[in-house]
Amino acid sequence: MSVRESLPCFHGCISKTECEGLFKLKGTEGSYLFRESETVPGALCLCILYKKHVFTYRILKNYRGYFMFQTEAGFKDIYFKSLAELIAHYGKPGQGLVTQLRRPLKKAKDKLSKQEDNDYEGMTSLFYRIAGK
Numbered sequence: 001m002s003v004r005e006s007l008p009c010f011h012g013c014i015s016k017t018e019c020e021g022l023f024k025l026k027g028t029e030g031s032y033l034f035r036e037s038e039t040v041p042g043a044l045c046l047c048i049l050y051k052k053h054v055f056t057y058r059i060l061k062n063y064r065g066y067f068m069f070q071t072e073a074g075f076k077d078i079y080f081k082s083l084a085e086l087i088a089h090y091g092k093p094g095q096g097l098v099t100q101l102r103r104p105l106k107k108a109k110d111k112l113s114k115q116e117d118n119d120y121e122g123m124t125s126l127f128y129r130i131a132g133k
Contacts, residue, residue: 037058
């Protein structure tokens with residue numbers, strides 16, 4: 001399991017429009033999620049709900065494996081060993097984002113995954129019946 005997939009608030013490859021829809025349905029002030037960038041392969045987007053608008057920050061991973069925000073020239077880069085470290089840092093007020101990270105918008109388990117879990121459980125019980133256990 002990758003670092004990205006281990007975060008409950010990592011939503012994978014969803015569009016900006018889908019992201020905004022999730023915030024509209026489930027978001028509260030300071031809610032945030034991570035998603036894959038639609039335009040930069042390998043990059044992530046940190047999306048935050050603030051005053052009913054979704055703000056997006058692009059996160060890159062450097063050659064040493066550290067995460068950092070893509071910034072304009074002249075801004076000091078801050079590096080993080082993990083996304084959890086980034087979340088902890090920006091969970092504090094006044095760190096440079098539009099607002100602090102307050103509540104992760106967790107990804108709901110999709111229907112396909114639930115069905116796969118049910119299929120697996122069904123196969124396991126069938127195995128035990130056939131094996132006589």
